[in-house]
Amino acid sequence: MSDAPTELPLVVGIGGTIGGISSTERALRIALDAARTQGFRTRMFGGADMARLPLYDPRATERTEQEREFVDTIRQASALIIASPGYHGSISGVVKNALDLLEETARDEARPYLADMPVGLIATAYGWQATGSTIAALRSIVHALRGWPTPFAAAINTQLTKFDDEGGSSDPAVLEQLRLIGRQVARFAPLVQNG
Structure with a gap:
């Protein structure tokens, strides 16, 4: 579901477990809400949405309804925010599978992959070690997909920071970091549209 009228530019969020x-989805929602306050509509693909995507098969001749909706929504996006938990030092399988599906855009004339799109990054992990390596993996993937990772990425240690159902966090600094990601993708999206 979108949060605003369709004439507004779109920021898509991908993330969760x-x-x-999860904490990852709660963090992503905070960043998306910040983009919405900047005049963007938002759409989030959380863990439940990604769980409905079959494992990406590049040889498949047809795509499921969920796969088509995901790819079509990314095609409409002006910016993206990706949030992943750190699993064994890298991104989760469901997030990677969703990003692999963007291979469907490889031959798009208007914008192959995430070409020139600003992409905010969030990593959550129970400890600090996996947050850094997960952010690094996300940056590499976004570069491979021709996107522009925004200057700031949020690394959140969920051993120290807790989120609530109302969109809050036990750490005000983490809240501000997530809001900064939303503001940055909103700030850079018009540069791509007008460029």
Whole structure:
């Protein structure tokens, strides 16, 4: 579901885990809300959405309804925010599978992959070690997809920072970091549209 009228530019969020609302999804929602306050509509693909995407098969001749919706929504986006938990030092399988599906855009004339799109990055992990390596992996993937990672990325240690159902966090600095990501993608999106 979109949060605003369709004539506004779109920021898409991808992130979360399978099995319920996670810290990663809560962090992503805070960043998307910040983009919305800047005049963007938002659409989030959380863990439950990504769980409905089959494993990406590059040889498949047809795509499921969920795969088509995901790719079509990314095609409409002016900016993207990707949030991943750190699993074994890198991004989660469901996030990687969703990003692999963007291979469907490889031959798009208007914008192959994420060409020139600003992309905000968030990593959550139970400890600091995996946050850094997960951010590094996300940056590499965004570069490979021809996108522009925004200057700031949020690395959140969920051992120290807790989120609530109302969009809050136990750490005001983390809240501000996530809002900064939303503001940055909103700030850079018009540069791409007008460029």
